[in-house]
Amino acid sequence: MQKLLITGASGFLGWHICQITKQEWEVYGTYLSHSIEIAGMKTLKANLTDFQELKRIFRDINPDAVIHTAAQSQPNFCQTHPQESQAINVTASCDIAGLCADYSIPCVFTSTDLVFDGLNAPYRETDPVCPINLYGEQKVMAEVGMLERYPQTAVCRMPLMFGMATPTASSFIQPFIQTLETGKELNLFIDEFRTPVSATTASQGILLALEKVNGYIHLGGKERISRYHFGQLLVEIFQLPVTNLQACRQQDVKMAAPRPPDVSLDSSKAFELGYKPLSLRQELLEIIGLALSR
The missing domain is CATH 3.90.25.10 (UDP-galactose 4-epimerase, domain 1)
Known part of the structure; x- marks a missing residue:
């Protein structure tokens, strides 16, 4: 089985991605502060903002693909803790793209619908970004930086997500x-x-992006x-x-x-590739x- 590295496995989305990938992949999931064990895969504590540690993880695991979901994703926290959130949301993301480029492996990054200002919806992948909060700004910086380091990165702009609570996280x-x-x-x-989807549907869209997408893709729902x-x-x-x-x-x-x-989000591009959100x-x-x- 090929090896898949999922960052942020203790997070709401990361945990759900682990559930649907561990049947087909040898999955390694990272966490920082919320220790977690997931049956059928390996989890490891990792500070992704430490570049030497990040390099060591890549060297030890030698992954065949990476899905990067780890983030400080609370907009209010990012607004009041700019340096702390920048380290994981931007710097670590760009470092991960650089390492994926070095290893020549697929890289998927989970961004957000909050890269837009909300005045010209629905938004397509080609629409100009214009974030109005720091979290959105950081995600834009990560998108641009990762694609500069590694143009093959799949940048998945995610909508509001919901679903079953996980052992270490819940949805809204x-x-x-x-x-x-x-x-x-x-x-x-x-x-x-917003155009919400369940975390299970979002996870399926991310796997589709891993297989078929370079550049930007919107993974919103249909409503x-x-x-x-x-x-x-x-x-x-x-x-x-x-x-x-x-x-x-x-x-x-x-x-x-x-x-x-x-x-x-206008997710027509993803729908054409086979992304199928339910009502x-x-x-x-x-x-x-x-x-x-x-």
């Missing part, structure tokens, strides 16, 4: 559900639009939806109390990082099915 739906189940008020934006209307769908399917679901606007909530209003309703019903089967 878990706190939503918990808030409503405990009778607290849940305020969701009616003026922030543009506001956070509030996603919350309504969640309430209906998970049969949650609806009375505490409240609509609000971005301006009502003070946040360190500015948020773009509409970063819906949001189907995705959520599958999550319920998985939860009941555990």
Whole structure:
């Protein structure tokens, strides 16, 4: 079996990628602060911002491909910790692309829809980037830097993702559900639009990119939806109390990082390559099915 190195295996997306790759690959997953063991693969603690350590990992594993998901992905944290987030989001990413170039192996990088300003959605791969927060800026720097180091890199711009909680991470739906189940008020934006997908679907798109893509690819879902209307769908399917679901606007909530209003992705290019997101309703019903089967 060929060797696949997945950075950020303890993260929400990284963990889900590990689940669908370990049947076909000999998988090695890195983590930093959240120790994790995943059956059927090897995990190792690694500080990816230490270039000597990174080189040693490549030398010891000698991977046949790399999927780089490790990141500091909370926009508010990045806004208030610029140097710490830059080290993993930009410097380490570019170093990984350089090492993949040295080894002449496929490299996939998970970027974000937040590279756009939200004023001209839906966004295609060829549309100009214009991030309005530091996290988006860092991802743009990583995209450009990685492709300069290694033009064969597949840069996957990811949408908002949801799914089953992992041993060390959760998606945005878990706190939503918990808030409503405990009778607290849940305020969701009616003026922030995304094209969400489940982490399982996103993982399948990333594997498609590993096989077929050099350069940029958008891996959004087929439905543009506001956070509030996603919350309504969640309430209906998970049969949650609806009375505490409240609509609000971005301006009502003070946040360190500015948020773009509409970063819906046009993922036609990925659809043509065989990327097949389900409807949001189907995705959520599958999550319920998985939860009941555990």
